[in-house]
Amino acid sequence: MSEWYVVGVDTGHTGALREADHLLRALAVELGLKDDVLGCTHHVRDGGRPHTALSFAVPSERAARALRRRLTAPGSGRSGADTLLGGGILLGVALGGERHGPDELAAGAAHAAAEHTARTGGRAVLYPGAVALTGVLTVARLLELSAVERVAVLGAPEGAAPERRLVTRDHVRPEWREGHLVLTAMPAAGGTLAPFEVPDPTPCCADH
Structure with missing residues (x-):
């Protein structure tokens, strides 16, 4: 994958992953x-309470800076994100060495x-081909349709054979691992695979 420019966003979200x-x-x-954005949790x-932050990767520095400006620009006395999300939102934003917002949230965004x-x-939620x-x-x-680069199978160090069928359940969440976007799968009925x-997920599972 080519170079991407990443903007971090932290609203202090402590709820479920969904x-x-x-x-x-x-x-x-x-x-x-656009469809070429790559958005992760x-x-x-x-520091503070464990929570979930977000990141958006876009394929140009110009797009990344425009995104940062949109998130941090004042609007009617509120932050840009307040306007976007309906008000009452505190958030941190980070791009490179630049940080915006309350210290804890800015650190989470960074x-x-x-x-x-x-x-x-x-953990990728939005990505090309998703x-x-x-x-x-x-x-x-x-692998052909999406930005996912590898499928790892629990208990199988050799990984997944190309012809093996995967039951997506319309919910495919790969993760960045050592420079690659990897989907973790597990064996399922009939010799198929399913995303792990x-x-x-229930709230207790979503915290892990």
Whole structure:
């Protein structure tokens, strides 16, 4: 994958991952982000309460700076994100060495941006080809259609054979691992595979 420019965003979200997914998608729509955006959630553990931050990667520095300006620009006495999300929102924003917002949230945004930039962490919700990953696909087809670069199988160090079928459950959340976007899968009925993350995790599971 070519170089991407990453903006971190932290609203201090402490709810379930499915709620963080909804927030990320809502922001992407309101910000007018295109299909080539790569949006991730990140677990923040440093300082304060553990919570989930977000990151958006776009393919140009100009787009990244425009995104940062939109998130931080004042609007009718409120921050840009207040306007986008309906008011009452405190958030941190980070791009490179630039930080905006309350210290803890700015630090969380910087953490998310750094993980995504280094490609060492981040659970991808929006990524090129994600909308095509529905129904049952072979591993080879999944890799062909999307930005996912590898499918790792629990208990199988050799990984997934290209012809093996994967039941997507319309919920495919790969993660950045050592520079690659990797989907973790587990064996399922009939010799198929399924993504390790289930579509609607309970709140206790969503924290892990």
